[in-house]
Amino acid sequence: MKLRQITTEAKLLLIGIPVLLWTMLPIYHLFLFAISPKEQAMGGLLWPDHPTLHNFEVVFKQQHHYLNFFWLQMWNSLVIAVAAGAITLMVATGAAFAISRLKVRGGRLVMNLALFTYFIPAAFLAVPMYKTMGVYGILNNQWALILAMVTIATPYSIWVLKQASDKLPYELDEAAKIDGASPLQLFRLVYLPLMTPSLVAVGTYALLLAWNEYLYAFLLLSSERDITLGVALGNFLAADDSPWELLMTTGLLYALPPAAIYYTFKRYMVGGLTAGAVKS
């Protein structure tokens, strides 16, 4: 028995360690670049001879012309991601509640349309979206990117939230109705608290989607003061002698907020909140 456990674990490790290395390698590479002096960056060493934090200093102090707006662009990314996440959450939650709990007419149609939007790759929609935002007159305005991200993230979010709210026992709504709750009170006092894990998951999804977006951000925003850090990173590649070590340092910093967000909200994403509501 014991031997069997050991062999099972050994087998799992045999698979796990290569997968871990495979996953970590690019991140290690990124890290390596970030702590290497410029002349050693492309040296192909496993560890630089003189590791340094100089690159971080350059980035934080915005001492390179590619990095003139580093903090502002980081802030732009954050504002756009948070706004897109919040708006997506509001729209999708409202839709899921109306379709799943209030059983409004046409709910099925909305669900099917939402699914249909994914038949067309988002990249194909970039140019139509650009034209649309032009019509609205909000090109080069961050609202254009926020709205575009909301448009892309919402259908999937509606699906996820609808599935999750279908799992909430319907008797809870009926009990609340008899207890005297209006639909809005039902939404606020019963539905939202019970949906919290799904809401956190969907909110995080939309937020990260917007944070990581490149194509739409690149198309819809152009002023250096408006673009997101992701687009700014792309601009590094415009030059022949790109400062790789700074690009990688900035990239590493750009990857930190999503990681932080993920680890902060991970614990809210657990299920089991409805335990005890009804006998299952």
Place this chain on the structure above:
Amino acid sequence: MASVSFARIEKSFGSTKVIHGIGFDIADGEFVVLVGPSGCGKSTLLRMLAGLEEITGGTIAIDGKVVNDVESKDRDIAMVFQSYALYPHMTVADNMAFSLKLRKADPKIIAERVDRASKILNLDPYLHRFPRELSGGQRQRVAMGRAIVRDPKVFLFDEPLSNLDAKLRVAMRAEIKALHQRLKTTTVYVTHDQVEAMTMADRIVVMHDGRIEQIGTPLELYDRPGNLFVAQFIGSPAMNIVNGTVRRAGGAAYVEVSGGVRWPLDGGPGAEGQAVAYGIRPEHLALATGSGGVPGEIVVVEPTGAETELLIKVGDAQVTLRTHGRPAVIPEQKVGLAVDPAHAHVFDQATGQRLVA
């Protein structure tokens, strides 16, 4: 407290009609049980009273006021669900206080009511627990507490004990009945369990296929079932039913079953030659002392301690006999059955209706 009246109630789901013109009245303070097999429309009727289902036809009135178009929350009713339907993110106290908070009641009154209800239901020690930390019986009590704090005109129970194990069910049955005796709130209780109906109800409404089969007190239904359905539904073990023909010869009356078995009638109903269903409850059969009686053969002996049930083959039929004694009989033994004809029930075979002399 209030009276409730149903008048010509109809309900359709799409083109399927599930309730066909039901009408009856419930008096103020009465405990009425709707009972019937699953799909008989009892829960639908209750949900219409609760305002959770549209009423297709007819009217429902609470305290003389028609409530067809009144919303659930304004009907002043409280409902206990089979699945409890407790708010999982609220403590026991918050669950009970929820409706009063929605009504913006004075916090002092809320605290007072919750306190009173939790004392009645022995929930004091659990007020700050969450539903997931409670046992099935405790959750059921919280659901009842949630109803009690409202002090509503009518309590509605939708199969509240079905999810509990047998022992707890008996205990909660007594608790609900005691609660009603204490609060005297008009109560409508739905169950498929005829024992629950018999033990708890002031009056029982037996439903079947969207129609009322009979309304009456538990003992009325037991002693004088109006038709075959009620006769077989009420009582456990069920009433013995054999099909036969009424014979009246030389002052003696009996029901003759194919195979020549004769079940005695007490003068009673039924015309010579009429095809009838003859019903006799297990406790109205006894083993005949000496020879005579309806001849039968023991199939199974089931001692339960206080009583013994005998499964007996009579002609082509099998009947159940229940006795307080511990008869010394063994399977395959030939016995005679003494029948008390005064307790025989006779139903028309074609219509299933009870025949009265």
